[in-house]
Amino acid sequence: MVDSIAPDLIEVKNLEKRFALDEGFLETVKFRGGKILREKREVHAVNNVSLNIVRGEALCVVGESGCGKSTLARLVVGLLKPSAGQVLYGGTRIDNLSAKDMLPYRRKMQMIFQNPYASLNARMSIEQALMEPVKVHNPRLSRAEIFDKVAEVMQAVGVDPSWAKRYPHEFSGGQRQRIAIARALTMDPEFVIADEPISALDVSIQAQVLNLMLEAKDQRGLTYLFITHDLSVVQHFGTRVAVFYLGSLCELADTKTLFDTPKHPYTQALLSAVPKLSDEAPSHIRLKGEIPTPINLPPGCPFESRCVHANARCLAEHPAPLQKPDGAIVACHAVEEGRID
Amino acid sequence: MSLLSVRDLVVKFAMRHQTLTALDHISFELAQGERLGIVGESGAGKSITGFAILNLLSQPGFIAGGKIMFDGKDMAALSSEEIRLIRGDRIAMIFQDPMVTLNPVLTIGEQMVETLQAHRNISRSDAEKIAIVKLREVYIPAPEERLSQYPHELSGGMRQRIIIAIALLLDPQLIIADEPTTALDVTIQADIMELLLELCQNNKVSLILITHDLGVVSQMTERTLVMYAGKIIESGKTREIVNDPQHPYTQGLINALPQQTVAGHRLKQIPGNMPGLGSLPPGCAFHPRCDFATDICKKSVPEFVSFADVKVACHEVARLHKTKKAEAKDG
Amino acid sequence: MSTDTLSRWARFKSSNLVHDFIHNKVAMVSFLIFAAFVIATVFAPLIAPFDPYDPLQINIMNSELPPSWQDGADPQFVLGTDDQGRDLWSAILYGTRISLIIGICAVALQAFLGITIGLLAGYVGGRTDSILMRIADIQLSFSTLMVAIIVLAVTKALFGTQSFNEYALFMLVLVIGIAEWPQYARTVRATVLAEKKKEYVDAAKVLGFGPIRIMLRHILPNSVSPIFVISTVQVANAIISEASLSFLGLGMPVSQPSLGSLIASGQDYIFSGSWWITAIPGFFLVLLVLVINLLGDWLRDVLNPKLYKG
Numbered sequence: 007m008v009d010s011i012a013p014d015l016i017e018v019k020n021l022e023k024r025f026a027l028d029e030g031f032l033e034t035v036k037f038r039g040g041k042i043l044r045e046k047r048e049v050h051a052v053n054n055v056s057l058n059i060v061r062g063e064a065l066c067v068v069g070e071s072g073c074g075k076s077t078l079a080r081l082v083v084g085l086l087k088p089s090a091g092q093v094l095y096g097g098t099r100i101d102n103l104s105a106k107d108m109l110p111y112r113r114k115m116q117m118i119f120q121n122p123y124a125s126l127n128a129r130m131s132i133e134q135a136l137m138e139p140v141k142v143h144n145p146r147l148s149r150a151e152i153f154d155k156v157a158e159v160m161q162a163v164g165v166d167p168s169w170a171k172r173y174p175h176e177f178s179g180g181q182r183q184r185i186a187i188a189r190a191l192t193m194d195p196e197f198v199i200a201d202e203p204i205s206a207l208d209v210s211i212q213a214q215v216l217n218l219m220l221e222a223k224d225q226r227g228l229t230y231l232f233i234t235h236d237l238s239v240v241q242h243f244g245t246r247v248a249v250f251y252l253g254s255l256c257e258l259a260d261t262k263t264l265f266d267t268p269k270h271p272y273t274q275a276l277l278s279a280v281p282k283l284s285d286e287a288p289s290h291i292r293l294k295g296e297i298p299t300p301i302n303l304p305p306g307c308p309f310e311s312r313c314v315h316a317n318a319r320c321l322a323e324h325p326a327p328l329q330k331p332d333g334a335i336v337a338c339h340a341v342e343e344g345r346i347d
Numbered sequence: 348m349s350l351l352s353v354r355d356l357v358v359k360f361a362m363r364h365q366t367l368t369a370l371d372h373i374s375f376e377l378a379q380g381e382r383l384g385i386v387g388e389s390g391a392g393k394s395i396t397g398f399a400i401l402n403l404l405s406q407p408g409f410i411a412g413g414k415i416m417f418d419g420k421d422m423a424a425l426s427s428e429e430i431r432l433i434r435g436d437r438i439a440m441i442f443q444d445p446m447v448t449l450n451p452v453l454t455i456g457e458q459m460v461e462t463l464q465a466h467r468n469i470s471r472s473d474a475e476k477i478a479i480v481k482l483r484e485v486y487i488p489a490p491e492e493r494l495s496q497y498p499h500e501l502s503g504g505m506r507q508r509i510i511i512a513i514a515l516l517l518d519p520q521l522i523i524a525d526e527p528t529t530a531l532d533v534t535i536q537a538d539i540m541e542l543l544l545e546l547c548q549n550n551k552v553s554l555i556l557i558t559h560d561l562g563v564v565s566q567m568t569e570r571t572l573v574m575y576a577g578k579i580i581e582s583g584k585t586r587e588i589v590n591d592p593q594h595p596y597t598q599g600l601i602n603a604l605p606q607q608t609v610a611g612h613r614l615k616q617i618p619g620n621m622p623g624l625g626s627l628p629p630g631c632a633f634h635p636r637c638d639f640a641t642d643i644c645k646k647s648v649p650e651f652v653s654f655a656d657v658k659v660a661c662h663e664v665a666r667l668h669k670t671k672k673a674e675a676k677d678g
Numbered sequence: 679m680s681t682d683t684l685s686r687w688a689r690f691k692s693s694n695l696v697h698d699f700i701h702n703k704v705a706m707v708s709f710l711i712f713a714a715f716v717i718a719t720v721f722a723p724l725i726a727p728f729d730p731y732d733p734l735q736i737n738i739m740n741s742e743l744p745p746s747w748q749d750g751a752d753p754q755f756v757l758g759t760d761d762q763g764r765d766l767w768s769a770i771l772y773g774t775r776i777s778l779i780i781g782i783c784a785v786a787l788q789a790f791l792g793i794t795i796g797l798l799a800g801y802v803g804g805r806t807d808s809i810l811m812r813i814a815d816i817q818l819s820f821s822t823l824m825v826a827i828i829v830l831a832v833t834k835a836l837f838g839t840q841s842f843n844e845y846a847l848f849m850l851v852l853v854i855g856i857a858e859w860p861q862y863a864r865t866v867r868a869t870v871l872a873e874k875k876k877e878y879v880d881a882a883k884v885l886g887f888g889p890i891r892i893m894l895r896h897i898l899p900n901s902v903s904p905i906f907v908i909s910t911v912q913v914a915n916a917i918i919s920e921a922s923l924s925f926l927g928l929g930m931p932v933s934q935p936s937l938g939s940l941i942a943s944g945q946d947y948i949f950s951g952s953w954w955i956t957a958i959p960g961f962f963l964v965l966l967v968l969v970i971n972l973l974g975d976w977l978r979d980v981l982n983p984k985l986y987k988g
Contacts, residue, residue: 070532085880105888112886125877129899138895139885178620186881193885208388209559213603213616220613235533242605242614261610279537281562282606283589288541288566293534297502363697 014094015197015229016059016082021091023052023077027301050303051077053253054091056327059197064223064230066244066261068237068276072300074253075233079201082231083117084108095197113143116190120202122182126174132185133170136160140192155192162225163188163218180211187218191226198222199231204239216243237280241265249273252300252308255327259334269336271346272309307339315340350520350553351377351400356413358392358399360624367624369395369408371577379520380551382544384564384585386600387574388621393557396574397523400555401438402430418520436466439514443526445506449498455509456494462516481512485542504535511543521553528563540567561601565589573597576621576632583657593659593668595637631662639663698980705976708969715966719775726768727754731934738763742952760940760955761947762932769935770959774966776936780850781917785909787855788916792862793905797893799863800870811867814860822857822919829853830928843931850929854916865908869901903981910974914967921963937963 027047035044052074059065067075080086082093084100093101100111119125126135136156140147147155157167163184174182183203190198200219204212216239222228232243240247240261247264249257249272257270268274278290293312307313310320319339327337340346358370370392377383385393398404400415402422415422417438422430434440442448450458459478463469469477475494482490485508498506507527514522524543528536544567547554556567564571564585571588573581573596581594592598599617601607608614619636622628631649634640643662651660655668699705718725728735740763744751751758757766799810830853834842842849873879874897882892917937923929924938932943937959944955 070534080880083884085883109886112884115884117881117884119877119881121877125881127878127882127896127900130896139887142885142887142891180620189881189885208621209561209600210388210603210617211620213605213614214618216605217613217616220611237533238605242608242610275534279533281537281540281560281566283562283565283601283604285562285566286586288537288544290534290537290541292538297532297535 013060014058015061015096016231017092017094017097018055018057018078018082019092019094021052021055021078021081021093022050022089023074023081023086024048024050024089047301050253050300052081052088053303053308055253055255056091057248057255057258059229059231060246061229062227063245064232064243065246065248066232066234066240067248067250068234068240069250070235070276070297072252072297073250074300075250076201077253078250079117079199079231079233083115083199084111085117113193114195115197115199116193116195118183118186118190118198118200118203121206122179122186123174123206125186126182126189128174131171131173132160132165132177135174135185136170136189136192139189143193156188159188159191160185162191162222178211179207180214183207183211183215184218187215187222191222194226195228197229197231199233201233202235203232205234205236212239219243237277249276252298252303254308254324255335255337256309257334257336257338258327259332259336263332263334267332267334269330269334269341269346270309270338271313271315271340307337313340315346349376350379350381350418352414352416353396353400354414354416356396356399356415357411358395358404358408359411361407361409362625365625368411369577369624370399372413373579374413375572375579375582377521377553377555380547380553381570382547382554382556382568384568384571385555385557385574386559386561386564386571388559390576390621390623391574392577393574394525397440397525397555397557400523401434401440402427403434403440432466435462435519436517437519438521438523439517439519441507441510441514441522441524441527444530445503445510446530448510449506451498454495454497455501459494459513459516462513466517477516478512481515482509484515484546485509485512487512503531504539507531507535507539508542511539511546515546515550518550519552521555522547523555523557525557526559527556529558536563543567561589561604573600576627577624578632578660579651580633580661581657581659583659587656591655593654593657593664594633594661595639595663595667596633599636631660639667695980699976702976704972708972708976711965711969712973715774715969716778718771719778722768722771722775726765726771727756728765728768730764730769730772736762736764742947742955744952745954745958757958758952758954760943761952766940766954766958769940770937770962773935773937773940773959774962776847776930776934777917777920777938777963777966780847780854780920780936781913783851784854784858784916784920785912787851788859788912789862789905789909791856791859793866793898795859796863796866797870797898800867801874801889801893801897807867810863814863817857818860820857822854822915823922825857826853826919826923827926827928830923834928839931843933846930846934850920850923853923854919857919858912858915861908861912862905865904866901869904870897873897873900907974907978907981910970910977914970914974917963917967917970937966 025048027049035042055078067078069075077086081088088101092099095111095115100108133156136159137152140152140155156170160167160170165181165184165188177185203219204215207215220243223230234240244261247259247261248255249270251272257264257268257273264273265277268277275291275293294314295312298311306321306323307316307325310316313320323339325337325339325342327335328342329335354374356370356373357368360367360369373396375383385396387393395404395408399410400422404410410423417433456475456478460471460474463474463477478494479490482493487493487505487508493509501509527543528539531539540563543554546552556564558564568585570583571585572579573588573594575596581588581592581597588597589601592601602615603617605614617636622632628635630646631640631644634644637644641663649660649662651658654664661667740752740755740759741761743755743759745758746753746756755765755767757770760766760769795810799807830849833849879892879896882896920929920936921938921941924936925942927942930936930939932939935943940959941956941963944952947955
């Protein structure tokens with residue numbers, strides 16, 4: 007079944023995720039304009055997103071809070087079931103598999119979480135936390151064999167194996183994130199999803215963890231889906247970048263192309279807003295208004311309310327992602343019509 | 348004369364087993380209208396500095412020594428009532444998380460009027476007029492309607508603007524902003540920072556900006572203090588510090604930024620972690636992580652001395668400066 | 679291995695729990711009294727001068743003797759005797775033993791049912807959650823005593839006093855245990871709902887662990903604090919319930935008295951001057967319940983992270 011020649015490790019097709027805001031019958035009953043209505047409000051977290059992740063690359067997904075990037079990560083890894091669309095792993099559809107059929111993919115796909123203070127079980131020693139997954143997936147291994155595996159991985163992430171008996175609270179945030187990475191690596195995954203893995207860490211520690219992830223990529227041939235809001239990290243880490251806004255894909259391009267020639271107005275604004283060391287004063291593209299809520303989205307372009315280039319078509323019609331000559335995929339009417347370049 | 352003068356400030360925390368020194372002889376001056384950045388990692392003592400200036404330290408922290416002179420008055424010698432009058436009136440503070448700083452059960456208007464009436468003998472309608480003027484100053488659309496709204500009806504960026512408007516209500520001489528945009532998105536952060544800068548410049552308000560983000564400090568401030576493990580290790584003009592840092596820690600912080608490295612290459616990381624206050628190494632607190640440490644760094648605490656255009660606490664700063672210059676010539 | 683256990687002991691000694699305990703006089707005194715209760719009941723056969731279950735040691739001629747500090751007392755009965763001439767001190771030791779056994783076993787049963795149901799409801803969610811929690815609501819809307827009285831009275835009527843008395847202990851544990859499980863189920867469900875959202879649970883799912891392993895190995899150990907706290911309150915409640923039922927004649931028989939049946943057996947004699955038969959076991963019951971509740975209060979203060987982390 008698995009086609010090992012396929013260059014795309016992951017393929018996401020027309021993925022959608024909606025969360026119901028009103029659960030239970032009573033919450034859906036609303037009183038409006040003298041009438042009693044039954045209405046279900048939904049949050050459109052991910053909206054008709056298609057993208058692919060090539061074997062060996064690091065695809066970065068950027069966007070602001072609530073843009074659906076974390077939901078996308080959870081959909082790909084199977085923590086959430088999509089409302090519509092498909093997730094394919096090496097050509098096989100995995101979003102509709104049963105827990106049992108999913109097991110082989112569980113080993114190949116691992117996830118690193120944002121908060122190293124919450125992603126490790128406080129009641130388990132490091133040794134227990136790292137040995138458990140190996141034991142569960144290889145019931146025939148002896149304890150010594152399992153420990154060898156764990157010690158090897160701990161060494162690889164720079165955590166002294168002699169600390170294995172300690173509990174998470176005895177470690178700093180950076181060390182915990184190393185341990186969380188080690189836990190993912192115990193499974194020998196080929197694909198790692200990292201959801202804001204460094205945003206809870208201090209600046210000098212961020213560099214350490216990023217370096218560790220780059221090393222793991224080179225040595226183990228990992229493929230990454232890297233979720234972040236920090237564009238300077240993206241520029242350094244990603245081979246390609248996907249920019250999200252309100253659950254929709256705005257722009258997807260090679261890192262260099264995106265940073266050199268951002269095309270979508272939102273990408274342009276986002277890039278200009280990053281404070282740089284060379285700046286002597288804020289110098290960013292000002293957006294009007296605020297980010298709208300993703301509840302019952304309007305039919306048009308999600309960025310329309312804040313975009314200086316918006317016109318009537320942007321209000322009425324959702325822009326389709328289109329490929330530009332330099333390979334960038336952009337979803338914007340103004341770019342398509344040549345109103346902006 | 349400077350507006351704020353902090354001399355040899357020592358703050359300690361009385362813990363169960365020992366007393367920890369959170370701030371170790373911090374000294375700095377701030378002129379009227381000047382913008383100062385305090386940079387450091389979490390636990391370096393930058394937030395505690397802000398709290399200590401306002402005498403807002405809570406148990407088990409306490410000021411164990413030093414002087415904080417604000418506008419010629421010694422803050423430590425004032426009664427709690429006198430400090431209360433300065434707080435909010437002459438010095439305003441903006442906190443990190445706009446979601447928790449506003450009281451969720453009071454409307455924006457009530458909170459603004461309450462703040463004004465706590466410090467001025469003023470009628471409700473006059474207070475509301477001032478509130479509307481200030482809301483307009485921070486570019487809040489339709490300010491009259493906002494007064495009757497509750498915090499949860501507003502977005503994070505809007506709330507932080509309102510917090511800034513509240514901070515400006517009494518025309519303070521000094522604003523202390525503790526990571527004011529960390530909880531906000533990049534595009535909103537840029538807006539808020541620009542607003543804060545504009546307000547400080549227009550009204551000649553002094554600003555202490557506490558942050559971990561060197562990029563923000565670079566955009567916003569004229570002078571910068573770099574803190575590490577409770578001490579100031581480097582201070583000077585922001586430009587100088589950003590372009591030509593002298594302390595190996597400051598250099599490390601700047602070099603560790605992804606923008607300083609070619610994409611895909613290893614970042615120049617600082618090894619190790621900042622030590623906890625309970626386990627500070629002898630000598631220079633940075634020496635276990637420092638590539639340039641020598642024997643003297645392990646033994647004695649470096650003095651805070653002038654070097655080049657900045658002040659820096661490092662034994663090896665002269666040698667370091669020379670190598671850096673030589674490298675710059677070669678490269 | 680020894681270094682490991684040693685460090686675990688050292689870790690325990692330096693923990694917040696122990697530190698707070700040493701600095702809290704109320705908790706210390708309560709714990710000492712509770713420990714004294716436990717030791718006294720465990721070693722009751724060694725401490726007690728008489729065996730209250732042995733009819734040969736009971737002499738009706740010794741009935742209603744006052745405690746030793748009163749006139750007309752017999753020095754071999756320190757706290758006096760009851761209406762049948764049983765040594766009150768021995769009866770209280772054995773009675774406390776039965777009260778504690780019923781209390782702890784009933785709570786163990788409650789905890790087992792409640793934790794299982796709470797874990798399932800909280801983790802699985804959806805319809806399972808709704809159904810289980812509605813059952814809990816229904817159970818809670820009957821008061822424990824009402825359920826217990828009905829069940830015990832019916833079984834007593836069905837099987838006769840003789841056979842009921844034989845199995846009274848089991849019946850009490852069963853009835854009190856089943857009547858109060860929703861307390862646990864609700865608390866556990868609430869903590870599970872909070873824990874379930876934490877990233878370590880997602881991490882466990884991504885690692886391919888099954889739901890039972892996640893519930894038992896990951897979520898449950900992180901939910902023990904509230905379980906601990908309600909357990910103390912529930913033991914106190916169960917002891918009170920048992921005493922009430924025995925007082926009403928639906929609990930332990932007079933031949934195997936618990937604290938409740940001792941109090942009940944003396945109530946006819948209060949006005950004839952033999953107040954001690956009711957008052958002294960009553961005092962021990964109040965003391966036992968009080969120290970358990972005080973310990974529970976202290977535990978709640980210490981284990982509530984909002985109170986000590988701020």
